[in-house]
Amino acid sequence: MNLTLKTSPATPTHDPALAARVHQRLDSLTKPQGSLGRLETLALQLALIQHHERPRLIAPQMLVFAGDHGLAARGVSAYPSDVTWQMVENFLAGGAAVSVLARKHGLALTVVDAGVRHNFAPRPGLIDHKVALGTADASEGPAMSAAQCAQALDAGRRVLHGLPGNVVLLGEMGIGNSSAAALLLARLTGSDITQCAGRGTGLDDAGLAHKRAVLGAVLQRHAGVREPLDALAAFGGFEIAMLVGAVLQAAAERRVIVVDGFIVSAAVLVATRLDAAVLDYCVFAHRSDEAGHRLLLDALGVEPLLDLGLRLGEGSGAALAWPLLDSALRLLNEMASFESAGVATREPG
Amino acid sequence: MNLTLKTSPATPTHDPALAARVHQRLDSLTKPQGSLGRLETLALQLALIQHHERPRLIAPQMLVFAGDHGLAARGVSAYPSDVTWQMVENFLAGGAAVSVLARKHGLALTVVDAGVRHNFAPRPGLIDHKVALGTADASEGPAMSAAQCAQALDAGRRVLHGLPGNVVLLGEMGIGNSSAAALLLARLTGSDITQCAGRGTGLDDAGLAHKRAVLGAVLQRHAGVREPLDALAAFGGFEIAMLVGAVLQAAAERRVIVVDGFIVSAAVLVATRLDAAVLDYCVFAHRSDEAGHRLLLDALGVEPLLDLGLRLGEGSGAALAWPLLDSALRLLNEMASFESAGVATREPG
Numbered sequence: 001m002n003l004t005l006k007t008s009p010a011t012p013t014h015d016p017a018l019a020a021r022v023h024q025r026l027d028s029l030t031k032p033q034g035s036l037g038r039l040e041t042l043a044l045q046l047a048l049i050q051h052h053e054r055p056r057l058i059a060p061q062m063l064v065f066a067g068d069h070g071l072a073a074r075g076v077s078a079y080p081s082d083v084t085w086q087m088v089e090n091f092l093a094g095g096a097a098v099s100v101l102a103r104k105h106g107l108a109l110t111v112v113d114a115g116v117r118h119n120f121a122p123r124p125g126l127i128d129h130k131v132a133l134g135t136a137d138a139s140e141g142p143a144m145s146a147a148q149c150a151q152a153l154d155a156g157r158r159v160l161h162g163l164p165g166n167v168v169l170l171g172e173m174g175i176g177n178s179s180a181a182a183l184l185l186a187r188l189t190g191s192d193i194t195q196c197a198g199r200g201t202g203l204d205d206a207g208l209a210h211k212r213a214v215l216g217a218v219l220q221r222h223a224g225v226r227e228p229l230d231a232l233a234a235f236g237g238f239e240i241a242m243l244v245g246a247v248l249q250a251a252a253e254r255r256v257i258v259v260d261g262f263i264v265s266a267a268v269l270v271a272t273r274l275d276a277a278v279l280d281y282c283v284f285a286h287r288s289d290e291a292g293h294r295l296l297l298d299a300l301g302v303e304p305l306l307d308l309g310l311r312l313g314e315g316s317g318a319a320l321a322w323p324l325l326d327s328a329l330r331l332l333n334e335m336a337s338f339e340s341a342g343v344a345t346r347e348p349g
Numbered sequence: 350m351n352l353t354l355k356t357s358p359a360t361p362t363h364d365p366a367l368a369a370r371v372h373q374r375l376d377s378l379t380k381p382q383g384s385l386g387r388l389e390t391l392a393l394q395l396a397l398i399q400h401h402e403r404p405r406l407i408a409p410q411m412l413v414f415a416g417d418h419g420l421a422a423r424g425v426s427a428y429p430s431d432v433t434w435q436m437v438e439n440f441l442a443g444g445a446a447v448s449v450l451a452r453k454h455g456l457a458l459t460v461v462d463a464g465v466r467h468n469f470a471p472r473p474g475l476i477d478h479k480v481a482l483g484t485a486d487a488s489e490g491p492a493m494s495a496a497q498c499a500q501a502l503d504a505g506r507r508v509l510h511g512l513p514g515n516v517v518l519l520g521e522m523g524i525g526n527s528s529a530a531a532l533l534l535a536r537l538t539g540s541d542i543t544q545c546a547g548r549g550t551g552l553d554d555a556g557l558a559h560k561r562a563v564l565g566a567v568l569q570r571h572a573g574v575r576e577p578l579d580a581l582a583a584f585g586g587f588e589i590a591m592l593v594g595a596v597l598q599a600a601a602e603r604r605v606i607v608v609d610g611f612i613v614s615a616a617v618l619v620a621t622r623l624d625a626a627v628l629d630y631c632v633f634a635h636r637s638d639e640a641g642h643r644l645l646l647d648a649l650g651v652e653p654l655l656d657l658g659l660r661l662g663e664g665s666g667a668a669l670a671w672p673l674l675d676s677a678l679r680l681l682n683e684m685a686s687f688e689s690a691g692v693a694t695r696e697p698g
Contacts, residue, residue: 327454
């Protein structure tokens with residue numbers, strides 16, 4: 001496939017002079033040097049993203065991309081496809097985990113219909129970018145055409161462009177999409193599918209064995225597919241493709257990107273193969289309990305903030321990590337320095 | 350030492366019928382069973398503590414106990430003892446990490462002077478329970494007398510008794526107190542002091558070797574001390590003893606106890622040796638970067654919520670974990686059920 005990316009590439013955030021100033025600020029605060037651990041590297045990353053010593057997070061936007069998967073007909077999920085649209089209704093009605101967490105943490109929640117197998121009535125909080133009523137069955141051919149893939153990528157960019165604030169939290173919903181993510185991981189990293197495919201929403205041992213067999217056959221079916229966008233089109237889904245576009249656009253606009261679990265991480269993996277610099281803009285919220293997520297995070301060389309055995313998706317992990325981002329910047333911006341507080345520094349060594 | 354505990358012991362929270370009802374509620378919510386991972390066990394623990402299917406966290410209180418250590422004169426810390434009182438001033442002025450985090454997360458912050466080597470002017474947010482101007486040097490004799498230890502335990506109980514709300518977050522400040530915690534851990538669990546003693550606020554290799562040598566000698570000096578309260582009196586400090594009293598009282602009053610890092614965990618270790626049921630009431634906020642903390646958490650058989658490489662103390666880790674407790678209960682109490690949201694359950698297996 002030959003898609004021309006319409007956005008300018010992301011700018012690497014590397015800036016040793018700014019990093020030195022942020023370190024200097026962190027070391028001037030009333031705490032032992034480095035004692036805030038992961039929050040210090042997080043504060044530094046946010047400063048580099050915003051290219052500012054005193055970064056601020058403004059109007060955080062939680063975006064949940066939803067789509068259905070033709071492959072779900074092959075019995076790769078513990079739940080029927082109808083759960084996708086039913087959960088979209090639940091997101092909008094405020095009853096899902098991500099709805100509860102977004103409400104609690106002051107995150108504006110928007111659901112994007114990337115390709116759910118259901119026609120929704122228009123309403124606030126729902127953006128219609130439906131490419132089709134679900135992808136095609138990847139075990140029989142490509143999940144989507146090149147044109148559909150391009151459309152989905154473009155829609156993801158358009159959702160991001162002009163969005164309020166400077167930070168986006170990314171989530172997803174789609175019965176069958178842990179299969180698509182596993183396929184992308186296996187193909188793009190050369191990993192064995194048995195390492196990439198997990199229980200998803202809760203398959204038992206027999207279900208997991210079946211899923212792995214189906215996915216192995218899908219990889220065989222698309223054995224010649226190597227390029228990231230070709231793999232994306234082959235395996236799907238629409239919500240993952242739209243997430244790829246959103247990640248590329250968000251990074252190009254220097255937004256902070258909070259990455260949820262396995263499926264969003266798979267979209268980031270695809271995006272990094274198109275533009276490696278997007279990784280600088282990504283904060284990985286958590287390591288999920290889904291088998292392939294650890295492998296994916298290791299492949300990206302990143303360390304997530306939380307490790308709580310979550311395996312829900314939706315953006316729930318991103319929402320749970322949000323207070324850590326906010327806290328890291330409050331500490332950077334509001335703590336007193338040794339000098340201002342009149343606190344003695346270390347004993348002369 | 351023969352101290353009579355003045356509070357009634359804590360009631361174990363074990364209640365299979367209530368636990369079954371909470372599990373049933375969790376499994377009815379619109380998510381795959383168990384997919385909220387650690388947040389589900391957390392929600393269950395909070396329900397058992399409050400003996401209620403729909404627990405609520407009310408008016409969270411952050412208590413920071415501060416005290417100085419005679420042993421600090423032996424060069425076991427990277428910072429001088431004066432930093433203890435200077436940091437207390439910083440807590441009260443709002444410039445310390447725990448001040449910033451308490452403000453952000455809506456936690457009422459109170460500092461308790463358990464035995465700081467400084468006389469503070471009275472002011473709001475500071476409670477004076479000073480036992481003495483720091484403990485005695487544990488390398489020369491007991492850090493405190495039996496009477497001082499009893500006084501500190503009692504003061505800890507009194508701080509808790511009648512405190513607003515139903516949840517307390519515990520923190521501490523005291524130059525030298527990672528040494529006291531390491532000594533308590535070594536003696537009460539029989540672990541080697543080299544495994545228990547770490548860099549504290551940031552000792553270099555030579556400083557760490559010196560600290561371990563000093564602590565080894567202190568253990569020798571008090572070789573006959575075996576009982577938990579005797580060890581507490583031998584090794585200190587006043588803030589740790591007061592934390593022990595606070596933990597015992599909080600558990601007796603069925604409060605949720607959010608435990609910060611290494612030093613507060615050491616106080617919990619002592620408290621569990623006096624009343625094993627207090628552990629049911631403790632939520633361990635994080636695994637700190639301090640060497641002995643992993644060992645201590647393993648000795649208690651508990652799994653903390655966060656693992657962020659923190660090594661600051663003060664209660665900063667407890668404050669950072671707070672949104673997870675709040676989120677766990679919001680999810681339990683506010684999520685829709687499959688039935689109420691009209692979402693299909695699993696495929697018939």
